[in-house]
Amino acid sequence: MITGQATQLKGRYDVVVAGGGPAGLAAALGAREQGAQRILVVDREREAGGILWQCIHAGFGLHHFKEELTGPEYAQRYLEQVLEKEIDVLTDTFVADIDRDRRLKLMTGREGIRVIEANAVVLAMGARERTRGAVRIPGTRPAGVMTAGFAQKVVNLHGYLPGRRAVILGSGDIGLIMARRLTLEGIEVAGVFEIMPHANGLSRNIVQCLHDFDIPLYLSHTVAEIHGRERVEKVTVAPVDAQMRPIPGKAWDIDCDTLLLSIGLIPENELSRQLGVRLDPVTNGPIVSSGMETTMDGVFAGGNVVHIHDLVDFVSQESLLAGRNAGLYVTGNRPPTDNIRLSPGENVAYCVPHTISSERPHTIYLRVRRPMEKCSIRFGTVLEKKLSYVFPAEMVTLTVQPKFLENFHGDALSVDVVAR
Amino acid sequence: MNYDVTIIGGGVIGCAIARELARYRLGVILLEKECEVGFGTSKSNSGIIHAGHHSATDTLKGRLEWAGNQKWDSLCAALGFGFERIGELTVAFTPEERATLERLLTSGRAKGVSGLEIWEPARLRREEPNLSHDIIAALHAPTAGVVNPYEACFTLIESARANGVHVAVDYRVEVLSRGEDGWTVKGTGPDVASRFVVNAAGIFADKVAAMAGVGTFRIHPRKGEEYLLDKRLRGFVKRIIFPLPTATSKGILVIPTFDGTLMVGPTAHETEDRSDITTTLPGSDEVFESVRRVVPGISERDCIAEFAGLRAAAEGEDFIIGPTAAKGFINVAGIQSPGLTAAPAIAEMVAEILADEGMDMVARDDFVPAVPPHVRFATLPLDEQVRLAGDDPRYGRIVCRCEHISERETVDAIHRGAHTLDGIKFRTRAGMGRCQGGFCSWRCMELLARERGVPITEITKRGGGSWVIRRREDGEKP
Known part of the structure; x- marks a missing residue:
């Protein structure tokens, strides 16, 4: 366990990172790399590392470490680097507020309330799971309806089981992983129900977590009603019509005591809102420059707080960049501001970052709105790249080199994904 | 044990x-079938304290509504539950509806309801810019308020217990028998003997009255669905x-709750099933369609939770309060809206009835x-937070990150009677946020297990069979 002492807290830091998950740890390392001196990572859990501790399955680090790690292994590698670089990590501590002068109000379980100041802040609060209320499932409100992440915590961190027979609503990655995990624990998983006509998780998870265990995936289906007064007793499932409404005549009941929800993640931006940074209504995360700086001076952001990633490797990569730029900011080496705005066009839900510079290379992350095969991604007329397929569930990553922008003199580029 | 009064229903x-009744030298016990009161x-x-002008003066409801309304300030001062007089607006879209507002204004003033006035569009836009611009007038009633109804229950019973009232939860009454000196109650707990029985059994009040041999009325539950934003x-x-x-609608409201969330609802649909607290798609559509007519900016996309409850409506639609043909058996039944508003006045009325009897x-x-x-x-x-957390760092340890509830507040709630996840949630708001x-669920479960000294597998959502997790090695239900 890595735990700082609040009594050793300095009054002012170069960089304070809100959140000690994969995003926050990478950001702290990035800030150190660029010469920031006093760096503090604040995390509300008893140990830093975030959701990785409960992700005991393999599949992490393939891009970043070029080997397949479990979540805890991936977290440990970062924690060791953070320790080695003498970065302060304060756990059991919650950032309750940040103001425009970059003063942070900390609630700590050991020392009470503390206020510290930061020359730069990195927002790395991650995401939370969408809950039942967000999708308004009709029926009763018994125990046994829980998010897939809560079930994962119960099973993997604490060694208990959430029930005996489960139905999973939503085909997000955590739900798919939990379908397999519960099956291995002897819990029967009656099926995964996805309201969209396509799955919401990575293809490899569909294969490895559902197909390999004969767990059925019902696309264009949903849970139409929850039954049971005290504990879930059964759920009614049904195919949906074009308006995503259950078709009553085709509904059937499934006996179960547990309903897991894997219906999406929401970037955790309460602090960002309090602070007043501008948010993108599509990503629900801060609008960021190519240096991952938000619309507020000296406030950076990276990872799921900006947009929902599907691989932790990209969370680390993006947050490392945020941290590096926070480091450059506090050492007075901030690069020139961006001169080109990216605007999502045909079949592009969003692009991050929101602006780029014609003088530097950039990694652009984007998501499409609908699946497409044999398509191209176009950056205005300056760059076109062929893709064999795109899925909303899989983030598209693309590098843009300055050479492509040499002869571009506009201030905005439309990003489109079009059929070839 | 022998009591003077048994209250059925918490x-x-x-x-x-x-x-x-705790104000008097009486032995009182309250029996509640659920695991906690409220x-x-x-x-x-x-959670609305009605302004006082909606119900007709020739009904018991109408009388007790305004009388009850005026008692909430002193009650809140003593018990500290969330309560604020935020006022209400009844809106009119047509000249005919405006005429109805005028009638409400006149009858409200006749009752003595203070501060009533009609707001014209200019005033309305200034005070409530997000209301529909099709509204041509509104009746403002500043005496209306919002209260956290469960907090009112918890603190009322905390106060009653502190003054000697006994409370038995998980106690479902099964048999009522009348003897020489009074009544014997049998149910899912030890027998209870008392001179008087007060029937405050809500949607089961007719069943309880029938047990006493005075089944003279019928409760027909009317379901209401609510959506929290x-x-x-x-x-x-x-x-x-x-x-x-x-x-199409009997009145779906927009309610800014004491805690700062908006709540929209309720629907009003008769149901035969007294356990039917389901929310439904048609109910949700009805609520949001109806609300959007009044406040166009409200969307189901902002919904964070939904729930439903049953109004204990009696035939005749008025309260049924008073002694019965069964000596010592007093009904407090048919308490539907504005029952919460009237509650403090109803309680005083029951004390008077007991004296009369x-x-x-x-x-x-x-x-x-x-x-x-x-402590909130x-x-x-x-500076107050720094001081408190300096004395007890548990104030600094966050349990609920949405509502910023600390470990100390959660532990306090447990020691004040919460023994389920919902018990903590409705006392502290931990778990009520977005x-x-x-x-927070896991943290609350750990604290409940620690403070109550029980295994974590015994922690339930709301008592009974609402278990949350089980042990790996258990084949059967925990």
Whole structure:
């Protein structure tokens, strides 16, 4: 366990990172790399590392470490680097507020309330799971309806089981992983129900977590009603019509005591809102420059707080960049501001970052709105790249080199994904 | 044990009666079938203290509504539950509806309801800019308020207990028998003997009356669905907004709750099933369609939680309060809206009825009206927070990150009676925010297990069979 002492807290830091998950740890390392001196990572859990501790399955680090790690292994590698670089990590501590002068109000379980100041802040609060209320499932409100992440915590961190027979609503990655995990624990998983006509998780998870265990995936289906007064007793499932409404005549009941929800993640931006940074209504995360700086001076952001990633490797990569730029900011080496705005066009839900510079290379992350095969991604007329397929569930990553922008003199580029 | 009075039902009515009777030298016990008081209809109440002008003066409801309304300030001062007079607006879209507002104004003034006035569009736009611009006038009633109904139950019963009232939860009454000196109650707990029985059994009040041999009325439950919206909308509407009844809706409201969330609802549909607290797609559509007519900016996309409750409506639609042909058996039944508003007045009325029926009502000189104040840490100024957390760092340890509830507040709630996840949630708000317990549930379970000294597998959502987790090695239900 890595735990700082609040009594050793300095009054002012170069960089304070809100959140000690994969995003926050990478950001702290990035800030150190660029010469920031006093760096503090604040995390509300008893140990830093975030959701990785409960992700005991393999599949992490393939891009970043070029080997397949479990979540805890991936977290440990970062924690060791953070320790080695003498970065302060304060756990059991919650950032309750940040103001425009970059003063942070900390609630700590050991020392009470503390206020510290930061020359730069990195927002790395991650995401939370969408809950039942967000999708308004009709029926009763018994125990046994829980998010897939809560079930994962119960099973993997604490060694208990959430029930005996489960139905999973939503085909997000955590739900798919939990379908397999519960099956291995002897819990029967009656099926995964996805309201969209396509799955919401990575293809490899569909294969490895559902197909390999004969767990059925019902696309264009949903849970139409929850039954049971005290504990879930059964759920009614049904195919949906074009308006995503259950078709009553085709509904059937499934006996179960547990309903897991894997219906999406929401970037955790309460602090960002309090602070007043501008948010993108599509990503629900801060609008960021190519240096991952938000619309507020000296406030950076990276990872799921900006947009929902599907691989932790990209969370680390993006947050490392945020941290590096926070480091450059506090050492007075901030690069020139961006001169080109990216605007999502045909079949592009969003692009991050929101602006780029014609003088530097950039990694652009984007998501499409609908699946497409044999398509191209176009950056205005300056760059076109062929893709064999795109899925909303899989983030598209693309590098843009300055050479492509040499002869571009506009201030905005439309990003489109079009059929070839 | 022998009591003077047995109260059947621990909703807000039973709790208010218990606390009122605690003022006297009486042996009182309250029996509640759920695992905590306030866990039935009261938990799903809209939480409105009605302004006083809606119900007709020739009904018991109408009389007790205004009388009850005026008692909430002193009750809140003693018990510290969330209560604020935020005012209400009843809106009119047509000249005919405007005429109805005028009639409400006249009858309200005749009742003595203070501060009523009609607002013209200019005033309305200034005060409530997010209301529909099709509204041509509104009746403003500043005496209306919002209260956290479950908190009212918890603190009323806390006060009653502190003054000697006994409470038995998980006690479902099964048999009532009348003997020489009074009544014997049998049920899912030890037998209880008392001179008087007060029937405050809500949607089961007719069944309880029938057990006493006076089944003279029938409760027909009327379901209401409510939808809670994200706190992001705090301040979007500042007052409770009432439409006038239309052909399609009896009045779906926009309610800014005491805690800063907006709540929309309730529907009103008769149901035969007394356990039917389901929410439905048609109910949700009805609520949001109806609300959008009044406040166009409200969307189902902002919904964070939904729930439903049953109104204990009696035939005749008025309250049924008074002695019965069965000596010593007093009905407090048919308590539907504005029952919460009227509750403190109903409690006083029950004390008068007991006196009339021969109970010797001697006031206790050691009655303590107040309960120790509840700390709402997140609402305190910074220097006060620093001081409190300096004395007890558990104030600094976050349990619920949405509502910023600390470990100390959670532990306090447990020691004040919470023994389930819902018990903590409705006392502290931990789990009521936008993440709906995703973060805090495990922490609350650990604290419940630690403070109660029980295995974590025994922690339930709301008692009975509402278990949350089980042990790996258990084949059967925990």
